[in-house]
Amino acid sequence: MTNEPIDPKSSARAFYAVQLKRLRTERKLTQGELGGHPAVMVSDKLIGHVENCYRPPTLRLSKGLDRALDLCEFFEGVYAAIKRESGPTPSFWEYAEYEGLASSIKSYQNFLVAGLLQTEEYAREILRAGNRADRLDELVAIRMERQDILRRDDPPWLIVLLDESVIRRIVGNRDVMRRQLEHLLAVMNQSNVTLRIVPTDGGIYPVGAFNLLTFREEATVAYVEGVHGHGQLIDRGRQVCDLEVLFDQIGAVALPVAQSEKLIKVALEDL
Numbered sequence: 001m002t003n004e005p006i007d008p009k010s011s012a013r014a015f016y017a018v019q020l021k022r023l024r025t026e027r028k029l030t031q032g033e034l035g036g037h038p039a040v041m042v043s044d045k046l047i048g049h050v051e052n053c054y055r056p057p058t059l060r061l062s063k064g065l066d067r068a069l070d071l072c073e074f075f076e077g078v079y080a081a082i083k084r085e086s087g088p089t090p091s092f093w094e095y096a097e098y099e100g101l102a103s104s105i106k107s108y109q110n111f112l113v114a115g116l117l118q119t120e121e122y123a124r125e126i127l128r129a130g131n132r133a134d135r136l137d138e139l140v141a142i143r144m145e146r147q148d149i150l151r152r153d154d155p156p157w158l159i160v161l162l163d164e165s166v167i168r169r170i171v172g173n174r175d176v177m178r179r180q181l182e183h184l185l186a187v188m189n190q191s192n193v194t195l196r197i198v199p200t201d202g203g204i205y206p207v208g209a210f211n212l213l214t215f216r217e218e219a220t221v222a223y224v225e226g227v228h229g230h231g232q233l234i235d236r237g238r239q240v241c242d243l244e245v246l247f248d249q250i251g252a253v254a255l256p257v258a259q260s261e262k263l264i265k266v267a268l269e270d271l
Contacts, residue, residue, distance in 0.1 A: 006053055012081040014053060019078070021051040023069050039067035042097055045145060054138065056082065058094045091233040095211070095223040096142075098233075100149055102213040104157040106247055109209045110198075112171070113180060114160050116147055117187055117195070122180040125172035150192065159194045161247070161254050167197065167267040174271045181268045188261055197260040202253035210243055220244065 008018040024034050024047075031051070032044035042061060049055040062079040066072070099105065107114045112126055123143045127136055149156060167184070170177050187193050209225040222234040222243045234240055255263065 012078060012085045013056060016057055016075065016078045016082060017051050017053045020047075020057075020065065020075070023071075024051075027069065034065075034068060037064070037068040040064040041101055043100065043145075043148075046097075046100075049142075055142065056093055058097055060094060060097055091223070091226075091231050094233050095213075095221075095231070096146060098213050098221050098223075099146065099211075101215060102156050103216050104159070104214045106159045106161075106212040106214075107209070108161045108207075108211075108247055108250055109166060110163040110207075111166065111169075111209060113162065113166055113184070115143055116150060116158060117160065117184060117193075118143065119176075119180050119183045120144055121176050122171055125176060150187075150190070155192045157192050157194075159196075161196055161198055161250050163198045164200045164202075164263065167264055178268060178271050181264055181271070184264055185261065185268075188257070194257060195260060196251070196254040196257060197263050198250060198254045199263070202250075207246065210247075212240070212244060212247060 006014050006018055008015040024031070030044070031047040034040060035042045035044050035047045040061065041064070046055070046061075050057050050061070057075070057079055059076070059079055062075040065075045069075075105116070107116070112118075113122060115123070118126075120140060124136065124140050127139045127143070131139060150158065167181060171180070184195060188195050211223045211225070213221045213223070215221075219235065219237070220240050222240045223231055224234065224243075225231045234243070254260070
């Protein structure tokens with residue numbers, strides 16, 4: 001993030017950021033008040049990040065801002081210009097907004113620890129490749145902020161199925177991995193977190209990591225992860241249903257929580 005003034009003429013995204021801050025200020029709304037509007041429902045931090053070009057806006061946010069600020073497709077139109085200018089926004093940003101609203105999150109991970117359970121140094125190691133130092137700091141900060149939802153007064157249920165290879169794979173170095181495994185053991189004590197290990201003899205599932213988000217009043221949304229945030233957000237019923245069935249099938253061979261805890265402790269001792 002930079003402290004230099006943003007030039008609204010430099011890009012559609014910069015114009016979006018400047019106009020968002022201007023319109024919010026004119027209406028005498030704080031970032032938290034605008035983010036808390038029923039049509040928007042995002043954190044004050046997210047509003048601040050968009051206003052400072054720290055992260056791109058999404059279609060969902062743009063539509064919500066138009067409703068909250070009583071505008072006729074203004075931000076939605078600028079969002080369309082951003083897409084024309086820079087290509088489609090990675091689906092991850094859309095997913096991250098949904099994640100903050102979900103009542104439960106189910107995650108299957110076959111290569112890395114789920115982002116919501118990563119330590120800062122583990123996240124830094126896996127995000128390091130292909131990113132400049134300043135960009136890396138931003139990405140790590142965003143990942144750590146996502147974890148705030150687990151510390152809310154009404155946190156979502158988080159159910160994670162983690163392939164055994166994940167807890168055996170050395171990320172960074174042994175010290176980084178040791179602290180990551182210790183963190184997993186600690187979060188397993190949280191009442192809203194269920195972590196189970198899929199043993200190496202539990203079968204092969206030819207699918208990448210994916211998440212399922214459920215809501216109190218909306219249909220379930222799925223997200224199939226991809227490189228650098230270029231995953232796929234899925235809200236079509238049949239495809240989401242297929243992933244729900246697959247999650248249950250993988251869960252059927254996963255170890256119970258107590259045995260999963262023991263296996264993580266064994267992996268920790270082996271480091």
